[in-house]
Amino acid sequence: MGYFLVIRDRHGLTQVVLESTEELNNAEILESVPLESVISVSGTVRERVDGQHNEKMATGHIELHADALRILNCSTPKLPFEVHEKKKVKETLRMEYRYLDLRHSILQRNLQVRSDFCFKAREFLCKNNGFVDVETPALFRKTPGGAREFIVPTHSPGKFYTLPQSPQQFKQLLMVGGIDRYMQIAKCFRDEGAKADRQPEFTQIDLEMSFVKQEQIQELTEQLLKHCWPESLPAIKTPFPRMKYGDAMKRYGSDKPDTRFKMKASTLSLIKLLHQIYVIPIILAIKFRCRPAIVCAKGERFARRRARHDRRGYRKTLCPWRLLALFPSSSADGSWQGSLADQLGEDCVSQVTQYMWLEPGDLLVIAAGEHIPTCSLLGKLRLSIADEMESKGHNVRGDDNRMNFLWVVDFPLFLPKEDGSEGLESAHHPFTAPHPDDLELVHKQPENARSQHYDLVLNGQEVGGGSIRIHDSNIQSYILQCVLKVDSEPLSHLLEALKYGCPPHGGIALGLDRLMAIMMGSKSIREVIAFPKNSEGKDAMAQAPSAVPQEDLDYYNVQCKQPPKTAS
Amino acid sequence: MGYFLVIRDRHGLTQVVLESTEELNNAEILESVPLESVISVSGTVRERVDGQHNEKMATGHIELHADALRILNCSTPKLPFEVHEKKKVKETLRMEYRYLDLRHSILQRNLQVRSDFCFKAREFLCKNNGFVDVETPALFRKTPGGAREFIVPTHSPGKFYTLPQSPQQFKQLLMVGGIDRYMQIAKCFRDEGAKADRQPEFTQIDLEMSFVKQEQIQELTEQLLKHCWPESLPAIKTPFPRMKYGDAMKRYGSDKPDTRFKMKASTLSLIKLLHQIYVIPIILAIKFRCRPAIVCAKGERFARRRARHDRRGYRKTLCPWRLLALFPSSSADGSWQGSLADQLGEDCVSQVTQYMWLEPGDLLVIAAGEHIPTCSLLGKLRLSIADEMESKGHNVRGDDNRMNFLWVVDFPLFLPKEDGSEGLESAHHPFTAPHPDDLELVHKQPENARSQHYDLVLNGQEVGGGSIRIHDSNIQSYILQCVLKVDSEPLSHLLEALKYGCPPHGGIALGLDRLMAIMMGSKSIREVIAFPKNSEGKDAMAQAPSAVPQEDLDYYNVQCKQPPKTAS
Structure with a gap:
C-alpha cells in the first residue's frame, strides 16, 4: 500500500509514490504540508503497473518511487486561488498574485514559446542573415507626432528625457552609420492611457536594412516568421497574400482585414454553409450606385436586433451617413423587410437578390455616405456581427490555429488631420518614403500620393508595419516643413x-506581444507577458505607479500639481 | 590606364578600378563627389597584378573592375571630421556626429562583436541549458536602497513609475512563479549623476536559477563566458581563481583586485624584471605589526613625486591614517630615505630589506590605521602608481588581450552605513542570503555575518555580481525590519x-558594457555602445534631455521648479 502525491515543476506534473515505512512516516508529515509548498524528492522512475496508466497526463505512464523526500519551503495554507483553477479566477486577483498565476501551465508554455521565438528570430537574422543586434537608448528626447511619450525628469532643471515610442530614429541613424543590417528586440513605450489590451511598454522585433526594396523586406519577414514559428503549431504558408489599402477598405471596410471569413460572392455557397459573413464591394445598379453593402448569410436570426441596435449607435456618432438594414425574403415570398424595402421597386429587389445571391434569412445592410467612412462603418458592423454569431456558438473564424497573414500595401502617404483641423498629417510617420511613381504628387497633390509603407496583418489585427524611408535630406525637409508644416528643430x-551620405534603406517592426497572443490563441496580450500592467497601466502586484518621496521630486526639480478638485 | 577609388562598406575597404571609356567619364563625375557619399558599383572581382598587392589591406589581393557605377546619395562636402581620423578627433565632436563615428572600423567591429556575444549568450543559456528568456518591466515602482532611480510621472496625480536599477525583484518573482531558469539581457537604469564612464542606462546579462548552489552559478558563468568569448581573441581559461573578500583587501587593498600585476614576495625577482608593482600583506616585525605595506619595485623614479602628492591628498581626505613613503637604498649604501627612515634602527632596515627583497631604487610605502581603510588607501595608491608608470611607457599590466578573471567571495552581509550614521546597511542588497554557517550571527552579531554573494572581477574591474537569495519570508522580514530597520512596505x-512556496534560488548579473569594453581593449564603455550619453548624461547628437511642452507637464500633473538663482 503506497501513498501518492503529484508534484509539479516547469516541465509539468509527475506522480510520486511513497512505499517504505520511513517514507510513509513522511507521508504523515506531508498531510500537513500545504499545497504549493516546495519539496525535493529523489527516487526511481518506473513504469506504472497495467491499468494505472493515465492517458490524460504527459507523464501518465510512469511514476517516481521515492526514496528520499525533503520539504524545502512550506507555502502558507491559505491560497488566494488554486493554480489549476486559473480560468475560473478573476483576472484582477490573478494579476495581484501574478507569481502564483505564472505557475499555470498556460503561462509557463507561453513564456517558453516566446523565449524560443525570440531566440529563433535572432538566429535567423543575426546568425543566418548577417544582421547586427544593436541596443538603442531608452532615454531619448521628445519626437514630434505619434503617441504620447512618457517623460523622465533629470537633475538639470527643465530638462527631460522621454521614453521612445520606437527605435525609428536610431535605426535610421545606424543606416547612416554604416550598420547596413540592424535588428533589435526592442522595448517601446507609449502612453495611451487606459485602453483595453494595450500596455504602456511593449516589445517589437525591429529591423532595418540598407540598399533594400519593399519586396525584399516583405520576403525576409515571411522567411523570418516561417523560421520562428513553433513546431507545435501548423506551419505557415508563404508568400502571404498582398492587398492594396484601397481594396482592403472597399472589400473589408478596414485597413487590417480579418480574412478568415470570406466576402467573395463567388464563394458564397460554401460560406453560407459555415454560417459565415461576407462583404461585397457591390455596385448596386439603382439608387445605391457606388455605395458599399454588407451581406450576412443566414444572418437574420443572429443580427436583426444587433444590427438595429448598432445602426442607432452608429447613426448617432456618424451622423451624415445612412445605414439601412434590409431583411430579404424573410417572409419567403421574395419580398424584403426593412426601412428601405418599401421604396425599392420589384425589379430592383430581384436584381439585387440575384446579384448578391440572397437567400431567405440573409441580412443585407447597405450604407451610404463618403467612401472611406462608409466602408469603415460597414467594416465595424461586419466584425460586430461576427462577434455576435460567435458569442452564440457559431464558429465564424475557423479554428484557433488558423493564421491568415496579409500584407496591406499602397497606403496614402498623408491623411487629413485626425483632429479635423486643416492640413495633412503623416499616415504613418514623417520618415516614410513616397511611392516612386508619386514623387511629383508629393509636391503637387500630396493628399493623393501613395507611400512605400506596408502593414502586416494577422487575423484582422495589425502585427507589423514598415516602410522604405526617406534617405534624401531635401525631400525629408520639404515634407516636414512644406507638407506637414511642423517644427523640424527636434x-x-x-x-x-x-546630409552625410545616407544609403537608401527600409525596415519593419513586428509587434511581438500581439503576434504571440494571436499565435498562442490568447484572448489578451497579458497572457504572453510575464508581468503585465492592467488596462489602467497599473501593476496590481507591486502597486506601480506609486508615490515617491519629496526628496526625489526636489532632486528632479519637479513638483506635483494638486489634482483638480472636481476630478473623479 | 585606369582610375582607382576605394569604397567602404560594413565589411571593410575594397579597391575599385574604372577602365572603360564610359567608366572613365564617370570618373570625372566622381572627382566632384565628396567623400562619404554613397555609390553603387557592380563589376568583376579580379586578383591584382603582381606587385600591386597591398598586404596591409584585408582585400589587398583583389580589386573590383567596375562595369556599372551609380551615385546614390551625395554627402555634403564639408565633413566635421574624416572617419579614418577617429583617434585624432575630440570625443565631444565624435559624439555630436555619432553616425559618422559609427562608420569607423573600430565601432563597426565593437558592435558586431557585442551582437555575436549576446547571441552566443542566449545560445548557451536558452538553447543549450534550458533557460527561458523573459522580459521584465521597465516601468516599475521605487525600490528601497541602492542607486537613485529615475522617476516617470503618470497621468494619475502624484503617482510615478520608476525605471528599475535591475530586474532583481522580477527575477526572484519568476523563481516563485516556477520559471526555474531565467535569463535576460536587460536594460537597467541608475541615475548616478555625472560620473566618468558611467551611463544612466546600461545593460546586464541577467540570470537566475532555482535549486542551485553558489558554485554551480560560478561554474555556469565560467562556461557561459567561455562559450561566448570571441574566436578572434585568445581563449579564456576556467575555472577562474577564487579569492576571499578579506584576502583581496589584505593583499590588494581592493575588493576588485587587478591581478595582472602580482604581489607575492616569492615571485618578486621575475616581477622586478618587468618593472611591475606588488603588494605584500607583510607583517613587519617591529613597529609596524599588522600594518600593510606596498612596495613598488624600481618605483622610485616613477613614483616619488606622485606618491608624495597622493600622500597629501589622501591624508587630507582620510585624515586619521598615516601614510609613510620610504625610499630604501636609493643612496646605494643600504640606508633609507623618507619621513620614517630616521626612526628605524639598522636592524629593522636590514630585516625589512631582506623580508621584502628590497633593492636600490625600490619604493616602500607603509600605511597604518584601521585595517580596511588602510588597505583601501594602499590599494588606490598601488593603482595610481601603476597608471603613472604606464603613462611613462612601462607596460605594467601586460598586453591588451590579458584577461585576469577572478571570483571574490565571502563578502560581509552587512557594512556600517556609508553616510556614517549608526546602524548597518546591506553590503550588496537586502535579498542576499547569509552564509549557511553564519545564520546565527545574523541574529547575534550581524556585522560579522558573511553572505553568499560573489563578485566576478576582470582586470581589476567588477564585471558581475550575484548571490544566493533569501527564499524564506521570515528571514527576509527579519533582515529588513530588525537588522536594516527599513520600511518594508514597498x-x-x-x-x-x-510565503507561497518559493524555491531556494540564486543568480548573477554581468555588466555587459564594461565586459565588452575590457574585452575589446576600449578605454571607455562609450566605445562599445551605439549611442552613448556623455559623462553628463547627455546625448550630444540629439540634445537629450531637452525641454518638453507645458501641455505635457500639465498632462502629467507636474511642474518644473525654478532652478535656484545661484546655480550655475
Whole structure:
C-alpha cells in the first residue's frame, strides 16, 4: 500500500509514490504540508503497473518511487486561488498574485514559446542573415507626432528625457552609420492611457536594412516568421497574400482585414454553409450606385436586433451617413423587410437578390455616405456581427490555429488631420518614403500620393508595419516643413545626418506581444507577458505607479500639481 | 590606364578600378563627389597584378573592375571630421556626429562583436541549458536602497513609475512563479549623476536559477563566458581563481583586485624584471605589526613625486591614517630615505630589506590605521602608481588581450552605513542570503555575518555580481525590519510572494558594457555602445534631455521648479 502525491515543476506534473515505512512516516508529515509548498524528492522512475496508466497526463505512464523526500519551503495554507483553477479566477486577483498565476501551465508554455521565438528570430537574422543586434537608448528626447511619450525628469532643471515610442530614429541613424543590417528586440513605450489590451511598454522585433526594396523586406519577414514559428503549431504558408489599402477598405471596410471569413460572392455557397459573413464591394445598379453593402448569410436570426441596435449607435456618432438594414425574403415570398424595402421597386429587389445571391434569412445592410467612412462603418458592423454569431456558438473564424497573414500595401502617404483641423498629417510617420511613381504628387497633390509603407496583418489585427524611408535630406525637409508644416528643430540631428551620405534603406517592426497572443490563441496580450500592467497601466502586484518621496521630486526639480478638485 | 577609388562598406575597404571609356567619364563625375557619399558599383572581382598587392589591406589581393557605377546619395562636402581620423578627433565632436563615428572600423567591429556575444549568450543559456528568456518591466515602482532611480510621472496625480536599477525583484518573482531558469539581457537604469564612464542606462546579462548552489552559478558563468568569448581573441581559461573578500583587501587593498600585476614576495625577482608593482600583506616585525605595506619595485623614479602628492591628498581626505613613503637604498649604501627612515634602527632596515627583497631604487610605502581603510588607501595608491608608470611607457599590466578573471567571495552581509550614521546597511542588497554557517550571527552579531554573494572581477574591474537569495519570508522580514530597520512596505509584494512556496534560488548579473569594453581593449564603455550619453548624461547628437511642452507637464500633473538663482 503506497501513498501518492503529484508534484509539479516547469516541465509539468509527475506522480510520486511513497512505499517504505520511513517514507510513509513522511507521508504523515506531508498531510500537513500545504499545497504549493516546495519539496525535493529523489527516487526511481518506473513504469506504472497495467491499468494505472493515465492517458490524460504527459507523464501518465510512469511514476517516481521515492526514496528520499525533503520539504524545502512550506507555502502558507491559505491560497488566494488554486493554480489549476486559473480560468475560473478573476483576472484582477490573478494579476495581484501574478507569481502564483505564472505557475499555470498556460503561462509557463507561453513564456517558453516566446523565449524560443525570440531566440529563433535572432538566429535567423543575426546568425543566418548577417544582421547586427544593436541596443538603442531608452532615454531619448521628445519626437514630434505619434503617441504620447512618457517623460523622465533629470537633475538639470527643465530638462527631460522621454521614453521612445520606437527605435525609428536610431535605426535610421545606424543606416547612416554604416550598420547596413540592424535588428533589435526592442522595448517601446507609449502612453495611451487606459485602453483595453494595450500596455504602456511593449516589445517589437525591429529591423532595418540598407540598399533594400519593399519586396525584399516583405520576403525576409515571411522567411523570418516561417523560421520562428513553433513546431507545435501548423506551419505557415508563404508568400502571404498582398492587398492594396484601397481594396482592403472597399472589400473589408478596414485597413487590417480579418480574412478568415470570406466576402467573395463567388464563394458564397460554401460560406453560407459555415454560417459565415461576407462583404461585397457591390455596385448596386439603382439608387445605391457606388455605395458599399454588407451581406450576412443566414444572418437574420443572429443580427436583426444587433444590427438595429448598432445602426442607432452608429447613426448617432456618424451622423451624415445612412445605414439601412434590409431583411430579404424573410417572409419567403421574395419580398424584403426593412426601412428601405418599401421604396425599392420589384425589379430592383430581384436584381439585387440575384446579384448578391440572397437567400431567405440573409441580412443585407447597405450604407451610404463618403467612401472611406462608409466602408469603415460597414467594416465595424461586419466584425460586430461576427462577434455576435460567435458569442452564440457559431464558429465564424475557423479554428484557433488558423493564421491568415496579409500584407496591406499602397497606403496614402498623408491623411487629413485626425483632429479635423486643416492640413495633412503623416499616415504613418514623417520618415516614410513616397511611392516612386508619386514623387511629383508629393509636391503637387500630396493628399493623393501613395507611400512605400506596408502593414502586416494577422487575423484582422495589425502585427507589423514598415516602410522604405526617406534617405534624401531635401525631400525629408520639404515634407516636414512644406507638407506637414511642423517644427523640424527636434529632428535637426536626423536631417543633418541625412546630409552625410545616407544609403537608401527600409525596415519593419513586428509587434511581438500581439503576434504571440494571436499565435498562442490568447484572448489578451497579458497572457504572453510575464508581468503585465492592467488596462489602467497599473501593476496590481507591486502597486506601480506609486508615490515617491519629496526628496526625489526636489532632486528632479519637479513638483506635483494638486489634482483638480472636481476630478473623479 | 585606369582610375582607382576605394569604397567602404560594413565589411571593410575594397579597391575599385574604372577602365572603360564610359567608366572613365564617370570618373570625372566622381572627382566632384565628396567623400562619404554613397555609390553603387557592380563589376568583376579580379586578383591584382603582381606587385600591386597591398598586404596591409584585408582585400589587398583583389580589386573590383567596375562595369556599372551609380551615385546614390551625395554627402555634403564639408565633413566635421574624416572617419579614418577617429583617434585624432575630440570625443565631444565624435559624439555630436555619432553616425559618422559609427562608420569607423573600430565601432563597426565593437558592435558586431557585442551582437555575436549576446547571441552566443542566449545560445548557451536558452538553447543549450534550458533557460527561458523573459522580459521584465521597465516601468516599475521605487525600490528601497541602492542607486537613485529615475522617476516617470503618470497621468494619475502624484503617482510615478520608476525605471528599475535591475530586474532583481522580477527575477526572484519568476523563481516563485516556477520559471526555474531565467535569463535576460536587460536594460537597467541608475541615475548616478555625472560620473566618468558611467551611463544612466546600461545593460546586464541577467540570470537566475532555482535549486542551485553558489558554485554551480560560478561554474555556469565560467562556461557561459567561455562559450561566448570571441574566436578572434585568445581563449579564456576556467575555472577562474577564487579569492576571499578579506584576502583581496589584505593583499590588494581592493575588493576588485587587478591581478595582472602580482604581489607575492616569492615571485618578486621575475616581477622586478618587468618593472611591475606588488603588494605584500607583510607583517613587519617591529613597529609596524599588522600594518600593510606596498612596495613598488624600481618605483622610485616613477613614483616619488606622485606618491608624495597622493600622500597629501589622501591624508587630507582620510585624515586619521598615516601614510609613510620610504625610499630604501636609493643612496646605494643600504640606508633609507623618507619621513620614517630616521626612526628605524639598522636592524629593522636590514630585516625589512631582506623580508621584502628590497633593492636600490625600490619604493616602500607603509600605511597604518584601521585595517580596511588602510588597505583601501594602499590599494588606490598601488593603482595610481601603476597608471603613472604606464603613462611613462612601462607596460605594467601586460598586453591588451590579458584577461585576469577572478571570483571574490565571502563578502560581509552587512557594512556600517556609508553616510556614517549608526546602524548597518546591506553590503550588496537586502535579498542576499547569509552564509549557511553564519545564520546565527545574523541574529547575534550581524556585522560579522558573511553572505553568499560573489563578485566576478576582470582586470581589476567588477564585471558581475550575484548571490544566493533569501527564499524564506521570515528571514527576509527579519533582515529588513530588525537588522536594516527599513520600511518594508514597498517590498510587501515580495515578502508576500515568498510565503507561497518559493524555491531556494540564486543568480548573477554581468555588466555587459564594461565586459565588452575590457574585452575589446576600449578605454571607455562609450566605445562599445551605439549611442552613448556623455559623462553628463547627455546625448550630444540629439540634445537629450531637452525641454518638453507645458501641455505635457500639465498632462502629467507636474511642474518644473525654478532652478535656484545661484546655480550655475
